Amino acid sequence: MSDPRPARTTPAVFSATWAQDTRTPLPLVGGERELLTGSLDRYRETLLLKCEGLPAEALSRRAVPPSGLSLHGLLRHLAGVERWWFRIQLAGEDVPLLYYSDDDPDQDFGSLDEDPARALAVWRAECARSREIAAAMELDATGTHARSGQPVSLRRVLVDLIAEYARHCGHADLLRERIDGATGY
Numbered sequence: 001m002s003d004p005r006p007a008r009t010t011p012a013v014f015s016a017t018w019a020q021d022t023r024t025p026l027p028l029v030g031g032e033r034e035l036l037t038g039s040l041d042r043y044r045e046t047l048l049l050k051c052e053g054l055p056a057e058a059l060s061r062r063a064v065p066p067s068g069l070s071l072h073g074l075l076r077h078l079a080g081v082e083r084w085w086f087r088i089q090l091a092g093e094d095v096p097l098l099y100y101s102d103d104d105p106d107q108d109f110g111s112l113d114e115d116p117a118r119a120l121a122v123w124r125a126e127c128a129r130s131r132e133i134a135a136a137m138e139l140d141a142t143g144t145h146a147r148s149g150q151p152v153s154l155r156r157v158l159v160d161l162i163a164e165y166a167r168h169c170g171h172a173d174l175l176r177e178r179i180d181g182a183t184g185y
Helices: 032-051 056-060 071-090 116-135 154-180
Strands: 142-144 151-153
Touching: 032 071, 032 116, 032 154, 056 071, 056 116, 071 116, 071 142, 071 154, 142 154, 151 154
Parallel strands: none
Antiparallel strands: 142 151
């Protein structure tokens, strides 16, 4: 009996990667932790690639009007997201929120007075702390979900952060292309 599935062919053209791609390749097979943390780290590295090589003015440019998004703002926003999920909710650390207050909830994107290099350093530090927290926990270990007061697992946080970074790396793609024409995934 013949196989009813159509024969697979390799595409003649693949999507272009980022010209100076230094990202760690994601394994094609692996355990759940390896794939989840590897995927999140790859998105973190993608965001960094989209920011590299640009002067401060370009990082802060809101390049896709009428949107208020900028690469600088994305760094600030994702530093705050890392802190919120890993340090505050999973680890229960008593640290202030980054780039947010009830009086000014859009500080991450709206107030870009800070040097983008400082925002990058804060983001890197938050990512490093998030990795430490994740490495010390089992996937089923829980923290406290701030909105509901219910337990939230490391596994769920990793999945949510992958989605958050995927969404914002798409924004970074558009911003970078508008800033200097650089494209690639």
